[in-house]
Amino acid sequence: MTITAGIDVGSTYTKAILLDDDSKIIARVLNRTGYKPGEIAEETYDAVLEMAGIGRDAVSYVVATGLGRFQAVFSQLGVTDLTSAAWGANALFPGTKTILDVGGQSVKALRCDEKSAVTSFRLNEKCAAGTGAFLEKTARYMGFGTEDIGPLAVTSTLEIPISGVCTVFAEAEVINHLSQGVAASDIMQGAIVSLVGKSVQLMKRVKMEPEVTLIGGIMRFPSMVTAVRELLGIDVNVVEGDMVQYVSALGAATLARYQLEKIRSDTDVGFVGVR
Amino acid sequence: MSLTTSNTPQGAAATKDNSSIIGRGNKEGNQLFRDWYQELTTAPSRGEHSAYVFVMGSLAEILQSFGIHTIFPEVNGLQTAVRHVADDYIAQGEDYGYSTDVCAYVKADVGLQLRGGDHPMGKIPKPSLAVYTNACNTYLKWAEIWERMYNMPSVTIDVPGSRADGRHTWSGHVDFENDLKYVRGQLDELITVCETVTGKKFDIDKLRETMHYTNVMMERYERLIELNKARPAPYSAVTDGTVYLGVANSLRGRAEGAKYFTDLVEEMEYKVANGLGTTFEEKYRLIFVGVPCYPIFRRFNEMFTEWGGAFVGSSYMWFASGGANTGFQFDLARPLDSLAEGLLVTTRDAMDTMFFSNRNIVDAIEPFGIDGVVYHPIKSCRTVSTGLADNRRAVIEETGAATLFVESDHMDKRVVSEAQLKNRVDAFFEGLATRRVRQGAGESK
Numbered sequence: 001m002t003i004t005a006g007i008d009v010g011s012t013y014t015k016a017i018l019l020d021d022d023s024k025i026i027a028r029v030l031n032r033t034g035y036k037p038g039e040i041a042e043e044t045y046d047a048v049l050e051m052a053g054i055g056r057d058a059v060s061y062v063v064a065t066g067l068g069r070f071q072a073v074f075s076q077l078g079v080t081d082l083t084s085a086a087w088g089a090n091a092l093f094p095g096t097k098t099i100l101d102v103g104g105q106s107v108k109a110l111r112c113d114e115k116s117a118v119t120s121f122r123l124n125e126k127c128a129a130g131t132g133a134f135l136e137k138t139a140r141y142m143g144f145g146t147e148d149i150g151p152l153a154v155t156s157t158l159e160i161p162i163s164g165v166c167t168v169f170a171e172a173e174v175i176n177h178l179s180q181g182v183a184a185s186d187i188m189q190g191a192i193v194s195l196v197g198k199s200v201q202l203m204k205r206v207k208m209e210p211e212v213t214l215i216g217g218i219m220r221f222p223s224m225v226t227a228v229r230e231l232l233g234i235d236v237n238v239v240e241g242d243m244v245q246y247v248s249a250l251g252a253a254t255l256a257r258y259q260l261e262k263i264r265s266d267t268d269v270g271f272v273g274v275r
Numbered sequence: 276m277s278l279t280t281s282n283t284p285q286g287a288a289a290t291k292d293n294s295s296i297i298g299r300g301n302k303e304g305n306q307l308f309r310d311w312y313q314e315l316t317t318a319p320s321r322g323e324h325s326a327y328v329f330v331m332g333s334l335a336e337i338l339q340s341f342g343i344h345t346i347f348p349e350v351n352g353l354q355t356a357v358r359h360v361a362d363d364y365i366a367q368g369e370d371y372g373y374s375t376d377v378c379a380y381v382k383a384d385v386g387l388q389l390r391g392g393d394h395p396m397g398k399i400p401k402p403s404l405a406v407y408t409n410a411c412n413t414y415l416k417w418a419e420i421w422e423r424m425y426n427m428p429s430v431t432i433d434v435p436g437s438r439a440d441g442r443h444t445w446s447g448h449v450d451f452e453n454d455l456k457y458v459r460g461q462l463d464e465l466i467t468v469c470e471t472v473t474g475k476k477f478d479i480d481k482l483r484e485t486m487h488y489t490n491v492m493m494e495r496y497e498r499l500i501e502l503n504k505a506r507p508a509p510y511s512a513v514t515d516g517t518v519y520l521g522v523a524n525s526l527r528g529r530a531e532g533a534k535y536f537t538d539l540v541e542e543m544e545y546k547v548a549n550g551l552g553t554t555f556e557e558k559y560r561l562i563f564v565g566v567p568c569y570p571i572f573r574r575f576n577e578m579f580t581e582w583g584g585a586f587v588g589s590s591y592m593w594f595a596s597g598g599a600n601t602g603f604q605f606d607l608a609r610p611l612d613s614l615a616e617g618l619l620v621t622t623r624d625a626m627d628t629m630f631f632s633n634r635n636i637v638d639a640i641e642p643f644g645i646d647g648v649v650y651h652p653i654k655s656c657r658t659v660s661t662g663l664a665d666n667r668r669a670v671i672e673e674t675g676a677a678t679l680f681v682e683s684d685h686m687d688k689r690v691v692s693e694a695q696l697k698n699r700v701d702a703f704f705e706g707l708a709t710r711r712v713r714q715g716a717g718e719s720k
Contacts, residue, residue: 067694080702117709121702123695 003054004061004260006252007045007075008084009033009068012104012132013217014040015249016048018059019257023091027051028246037068045074061260063252067105077259081248082121086112087258088251089213093237098208100199100228101248102218104132107195109202111209116251120206124198131195132218134167138191141174142184149188150221156189189223196227203232213237215247293545300510300539304518307535309396311525316397318344324403324473327421330520330595331625332408332432332618334465335527336489336605340481341469343403347524348417349595351387351394352380353517356569356686358395365687378413379655379686381420388424403472405429406465410622411658428468432461434622440631443623446616459615479610485528486605486614495536496523497602502543503587504643506560507552509543512589513563514576515553520592523599558583559707560644564590564632564666565651565659568696570688578697579649582704586649588639594628594659597621629659633669640674647677647707654682654690677710679703 001021008015014033018026029048033040041064049056056074064072065084072078081101085108089096094114101108110121124131139149160182162173170191177187195218203212214236218224225238238244318325325344328334335345355361361383368382369375371389392399405421407414409431418429435454437443444451466477499519502509510516519539526532546552561579563586568575579586593600598621606613628635636648650667652660660682667678681699683691 067698080698080705082698082702083705117713118702118706123699 002257002260003052003059004253004256005045005048005059005063006084006249006254006256007041007062007064007066007069007072008081008246008249008252009037009041009064009066009072010081010103010217010248011067011106013245014044014066014068015246016044017246017249017253018048018052018054019250019253023254023257025250028249030242030245033068038071038073041068041072042074045072061256061263063256063259065248065252077256079252079255081106082108082110082118083116084248084251084255085215086110086116086118086251087255088247088249089215089237090114090116091250091254092239092247093211093213095211096213096237097210098203098206098212100203100212100214100216102132102195102199102214102216102224104136104217107131107199107202107216109199109206109208111206116255122202122205124202131167132216134170134195135188135191135218135221137167138162138170138174139188141171142178142187144184144188149192150223152185153188153192153221153223154185156183156185156223158183158186159193160186160190162187162190162194192221192223193227196224196231200228200231208232210234211237215239215244217245219244293549293551296542296545297551298542300535300542301515301518303535303538304522307526307531308518308521312394312396315344315346315400319400325400327402327405327418329407329411329414330524330597331410332434332622333524333527333597334406334432334462334618335597336482336485336614337462337465337469338406339485339528340478341473341475343469343473344400345525345527346399346402348384348387349380350521350524351396351399352383352686353567353569354394354396355383355387356688357572359570360395361570361686362688364390378417379684381413381417383686384417385420388421401425402427404468406432408432408434408618408622410434410625413656413658428472430461430465430468432458432465432618434458434619436623436626437631441634451619454619455612455615458619459612462611462615462618482610482614483607486607486610488530488533489528490604490607491533492523492527492536493599493602494604495533495540496596496599498540499536499543500588500592500600502540502547505547506644507550507557508560508585508587509546509551509553511553511576511586512592513567513586514572516586516589516592517567517572520595523596527597527599553580553585555580555585556583557585559646559704560585560587562586562588562590562636562639562643562645562648563651564636564648564663566591566595566653566656566685568651568653568683568691569685570683570691571693574693575683575696578700582700582707584647584704587643588645590628590632590635593635594625598624600624630662631666632663633666633673636666636670636676637673640676645676646711647679647703649703650678650680652680652682654684655686677703677707 004019006017015030017028020026027048031044062075063077064075065079065081069078085099085101089099099110107124111119135149136146325346326338328345355364364383364386365379367386371385373382405418422429522535561584601621601624603617605617650663652663681696
């Protein structure tokens, strides 16, 4: 059996996936990235191998992605999270043309073709507004943790607009709402809608066209997906459960298989990336 | 400036004969530049006058004919950024009262003036006058700062630009002739101010001499740009190009400048004839649009060279060369009329290069064999940055070229995020690689 691996060393979480010959997921593991991305990449990779009951020598090719990809020294190839997102989204939803990836520290909108090549992309600029950090900080101001965001927002009955474009300044807005007796759930929902508004702007800038696939850790919150659907007015693809966090790792593992096949067929048209 | 690249070129092995010619341009350029700053430092002790001028329309020919030194605040500013001390100067400018939104060149210069001209390259003399065109809207407000600080005259040369995209008039056309008269009249006013400041009479033969040297420089500079059509390109239009720009501005109208570019063209012709490139394997040929990222100048370039990306063209080498990119030749039989015409045509071209850069880029893509266009808008300068997004769209629509849009600043490291830049650059090259693979497989882009 030929096994390939993808590891996504993201700003907040590090994810690893193993694929078998049929591109079926053998194992997947997620850890918080923390402050030592190199160490956590090693730990996460070893953990996924342990889950599959195999050693490193059983894996034929490893592709790393995410901002910390350069720290995954055991990988043979490193690609940006844009490329891995395109490969992952297409592996799950082959008709994907536009992807919105909302992660902990970045939001990305990209367009790709049927062969997973990225044709256009836009990222948030030097600002955390519109990223997962915006929601995390909003939750934290109100005494909640990251995992409370989803359950909190679905109980909202009234959406409170959060107009601030700055994650730091939004704190003042949140405190103001709380002091006026607004429910935390409504503030949370307002933050989600604000984030979605900024994300959709990026999607428009890449000339979004269907099918649209949503990925990234923030998409595990149902309110987020609902807000995107409502704002776009079209249906969107979202993989169920926490798999939505693994899409880029899946893309890396899928790309690893492609790369391996090219190498084995001795053709000179393999994907070009950096280790 | 210490902006040299290594002298070991890509391509054929260096031989004994070429060891003296390859890398000469960067080496001599750096030395000339240091000498020039030293000359400025000691100018007041010799009782010599200095003028603060700008890269787009310095009028060096007239000023040099009076023996007035030209000082370029933009060059002073970028030197502080390359040497990683710009933030101190900028902070001083902000403490003085200028907003974070104001051009960082201006704030660094204010800091420099407040320090009495202390600069990493030497001591910058106080100005006897300032001369500037309207090519940059900030120039006008900038000069007003010096007027207040030093109570010296400043001369604005108002140069009419293009009335609309692609609509130029030339000699013989009524609009052009009117524009020419307008500019010519302002040159007379400048000469009067120079006479007052220096106490010297205007000498038209000295003007002819300075214009002759500029003619040589401009002819060679145009050839230099042309030579980078070769594969591999003999120089980087961003790193090496900045050295060349430094000399083109500082030694304009002088024999040393003319000789430098004559030698430089000889070096590049040699490299082209021998298939010599820069220091890495050239895989992708790029055009750079905007002003370089000086706070991480070397690292910024490495993000591209690591992928084999070579900057073979740069809009900066066009609009910041004082019109040298056009190769304009002054008619020395009618120096002042010709100087006015040159100023009109080249400043118009510089403004077009900023505002209608899509024209030049589209025209360069095929002859320079361009794989991608890199847009680098800067927070400091809305003049050159506003409209780049539309410009990019126009280039894509007309040519289908691969493009990258990365924003930072030319001076202020507070708005330079290397990690964000790198991720975008890497994604850009992944796209270029995919394009190339597909083109190799006979697929469309």
